[in-house]
Amino acid sequence: MQKATIHLETLTCPSCVMKIENAAKAMEGIDKDSVQVMFNSSKLKFNFDDDRVKINDIVDTITKLGYEVKKSQVKAL
Amino acid sequence: MQRFILSKKNQTAFIGAILIVFGFISRFALRNETIATIAFAVASVIGIAPIAIQAYQALRVRVVSIDLLVTIAVIGAFLIQNFEESAIVTFLFLFGAYLEQRTLNKTRSAIKELTEMAPESALKQLENGEFIEIDVDEVEVGDILLVKTGAKVPVDGTVLTGEGHINQASITGEPLPVGKHADSAVFAGTILENGTLQIVADRVGEDTTFGRIIELVEEAQDSKSKAERFIDRFARWYTPAVLVLATIVWFFSRDIELAITILVLGCPGALVIGVPVSNVAGIGNGASHGILLKGSEVIVDFSRVDTIVFDKTGTLTIGEPEVADVQIYSADVDTVKSYAASIENESDHPLAKAVVKHIGAVQLFPVEKTNVIKGGGIVAEVDGHSVIVGNLTLMEREGVHLSDRARADLSKFEANGNSLVMASVDGELQALIGIRDQVRPGIKDDLAKIKKLGVKNLVVLSGDNQGTVDRVARELGLSEAHGHMLPEDKAAYIQNLINKGHIVAFVGDGVNDSPSLALAHIGIAMGSGTDVAIETSDVVLMNSDFSKLPHALGLTKATARNMRQNIAIAVGVVLFLLASVFFSDWMNMSIGMFVHEGSILVVILNGMRLLRYKLKP
Numbered sequence: 001m002q003k004a005t006i007h008l009e010t011l012t013c014p015s016c017v018m019k020i021e022n023a024a025k026a027m028e029g030i031d032k033d034s035v036q037v038m039f040n041s042s043k044l045k046f047n048f049d050d051d052r053v054k055i056n057d058i059v060d061t062i063t064k065l066g067y068e069v070k071k072s073q074v075k076a077l
Numbered sequence: 078m079q080r081f082i083l084s085k086k087n088q089t090a091f092i093g094a095i096l097i098v099f100g101f102i103s104r105f106a107l108r109n110e111t112i113a114t115i116a117f118a119v120a121s122v123i124g125i126a127p128i129a130i131q132a133y134q135a136l137r138v139r140v141v142s143i144d145l146l147v148t149i150a151v152i153g154a155f156l157i158q159n160f161e162e163s164a165i166v167t168f169l170f171l172f173g174a175y176l177e178q179r180t181l182n183k184t185r186s187a188i189k190e191l192t193e194m195a196p197e198s199a200l201k202q203l204e205n206g207e208f209i210e211i212d213v214d215e216v217e218v219g220d221i222l223l224v225k226t227g228a229k230v231p232v233d234g235t236v237l238t239g240e241g242h243i244n245q246a247s248i249t250g251e252p253l254p255v256g257k258h259a260d261s262a263v264f265a266g267t268i269l270e271n272g273t274l275q276i277v278a279d280r281v282g283e284d285t286t287f288g289r290i291i292e293l294v295e296e297a298q299d300s301k302s303k304a305e306r307f308i309d310r311f312a313r314w315y316t317p318a319v320l321v322l323a324t325i326v327w328f329f330s331r332d333i334e335l336a337i338t339i340l341v342l343g344c345p346g347a348l349v350i351g352v353p354v355s356n357v358a359g360i361g362n363g364a365s366h367g368i369l370l371k372g373s374e375v376i377v378d379f380s381r382v383d384t385i386v387f388d389k390t391g392t393l394t395i396g397e398p399e400v401a402d403v404q405i406y407s408a409d410v411d412t413v414k415s416y417a418a419s420i421e422n423e424s425d426h427p428l429a430k431a432v433v434k435h436i437g438a439v440q441l442f443p444v445e446k447t448n449v450i451k452g453g454g455i456v457a458e459v460d461g462h463s464v465i466v467g468n469l470t471l472m473e474r475e476g477v478h479l480s481d482r483a484r485a486d487l488s489k490f491e492a493n494g495n496s497l498v499m500a501s502v503d504g505e506l507q508a509l510i511g512i513r514d515q516v517r518p519g520i521k522d523d524l525a526k527i528k529k530l531g532v533k534n535l536v537v538l539s540g541d542n543q544g545t546v547d548r549v550a551r552e553l554g555l556s557e558a559h560g561h562m563l564p565e566d567k568a569a570y571i572q573n574l575i576n577k578g579h580i581v582a583f584v585g586d587g588v589n590d591s592p593s594l595a596l597a598h599i600g601i602a603m604g605s606g607t608d609v610a611i612e613t614s615d616v617v618l619m620n621s622d623f624s625k626l627p628h629a630l631g632l633t634k635a636t637a638r639n640m641r642q643n644i645a646i647a648v649g650v651v652l653f654l655l656a657s658v659f660f661s662d663w664m665n666m667s668i669g670m671f672v673h674e675g676s677i678l679v680v681i682l683n684g685m686r687l688l689r690y691k692l693k694p
Contacts (some may be wrong), residue, residue, distance in 0.1 A: 010182060
């Protein structure tokens with residue numbers, strides 16, 4: 001398992017949080033319970049399985065959802 | 078294409094505004110209704126594009142968002158050819174989003190300033206001895222780094238060579254620079270004011286003290302209280318419910334105008350954003366005053382606190398006790414001193430340090446069979462003798478004989494406000510040492526401020542004897558004082574208060590008092606910022622500055638009040654809007670959107686007031 005922190009553009013609408021959360025939870029290989037969207041610090045944190053999903057695909061999904069990704073960090077758990 | 082439209086939202090709002098103004102000019106000044114209609118229609122179409130895209134994206138991940146409500150409402154307005162309203166609604170929605178972003182950034186600014194103090198780059202030594210600049214994320218434990226004058230220390234580390242003065246305000250809150258030389262510990266995020274240092278990295282990234290503080294504050298600003306989680310759950314169902322309600326209204330009344338007005342009015346914006354805004358502004362204010370508040374639950378609890386329990390040593394007092402009175406009963410003064418110093422050297426206890434410091438340089442003996450008795454002292458063998466150094470409880474437990482004279486001295490010392498350390502050799506009391514700790518300067522005023530904020534019940538608990546504790550309590554005007562308390566006794570005392578229904582905060586140093594810190598509703602650690610205290614407590618006062626406590630209390634009260642105001646504003650506005658749509662005839666989509674966006678701005682601006690919060694003198 002890997003732990004990822006994605007820095008997003010500044011989040012301003014609360015429904016963004018729900019959108020990003022649902023999108024992340026729907027992805028294969030992401031641990032649903034670990035998904036955390038931080039409204040004020042505009043970050044998305046989650047654990048994922050590197051064998052089943054790549055961080056770049058996750059970043060792509062978030063970008064396609066309409067949110068700019070500023071930086072993503074991955075750390076081994 | 079989608080991304081282009083979304084990225085130009087602000088420009089879209091601006092163009093929409095121009096078109097709307099143009100539309101009104103052509104209607105009222107030029108009396109040309111056709112041009113006016115075209116202008117409004119164009120404004121609606123370009124305005125709804127980004128909103129509709131967001132609504133669609135949300136639907137794809139099964140979220141019924143506000144955007145969807147607005148999109149349907151605008152389409153509805155189009156169908157009944159009310160272009161003027163659809164144009165104004167889209168403009169207000171986009172313009173509102175822009176203002177929300179601007180003002181939200183303001184409320185978040187205090188914490189942003191803190192995170193921006195994080196170091197970004199480091200100078201790392203290569204194998205050939207040269208230094209190259211690398212990103213701070215690439216630094217690994219064990220790397221040798223160069224820190225130049227004016228630069229930030231990139232990681233927590235130890236100085237290898239060089240000397241300099243470091244401003245550690247970002248970690249400890251202490252404004253005066255601290256001298257550093259070989260073997261000194263240095264901390265990430267602090268600034269080297271002069272000199273040059275070579276350091277070896279001990280902890281990097283999020284493991285550094287600064288990294289932990291940042292992480293803590295960031296988690297805190299997004300933590301949710303019970304009330305907030307309730308609102309979130311509510312909002313999740315509220316938006317779809319509004320959609321259903323509007324459909325039902327339309328189905329029975331066949332009045333599209335009414336149905337789409339309900340859609341616009343039903344947006345839950347202010348309700349969802351109100352509490353997080355107060356939260357982030359309150360925590361931001363705390364952070365810029367050296368107070369770390371760990372989240373919104375902490376704020377709510379602390380604002381309702383009715384009892385504050387203080388540890389004495391290091392909290393109410395400075396924590397650097399000094400020997401004030403000494404009585405030695407043995408004829409061989411030097412030997413007694415040597416034995417006592419030998420044993421006390423083994424301990425990190427503040428009283429032990431005071432004894433060692435007072436005795437000074439004497440002959441030291443090897444100490445064997447050391448047995449540290451928690452909350453009592455030390456029993457050991459020195460130079461072939463059984464030596465006990467500790468408090469009265471320990472002496473009595475070990476069966477040390479106390480003469481009448483010693484007992485008289487004891488009460489005299491205690492009445493003077495001394496903490497007592499006794500030394501016995503082979504079961505006979507040889508020395509009585511009275512140690513005193515000064516109360517922190519200014520603490521009396523701070524406690525008075527706390528009382529004024531409505532916390533009447535102030536209690537001091539201490540492992541010291543009752544005389545000392547009573548003296549401190551009298552001097553500071555505390556309501557209760559209890560001495561002879563071990564850490565577990567303090568925890569039991571706090572549990573008892575909690576059982577009685579009090580809301581209890583505990584203020585302690587966080588090292589021996591972690592059970593109490595964890596048990597109390599609010600654990601407040603007097604941390605120098607480098608302690609484990611940061612982890613175990615709910616509130617951290619940086620640089621152990623007690624004077625921050627009244628500010629922290631006042632701030633949490635103001636923040637909790639602010640959250641309640643925001644909830645009231647949000648709920649009030651929605652009720653008002655829904656009532657007026659059914660019971661008045663002046664309500665329409667544009668006014669509804671205006672009031673709705675206005676209420677969001679009002680709660681954000683209300684939250685922003687917290688950034689400037691100061692405790693009234």
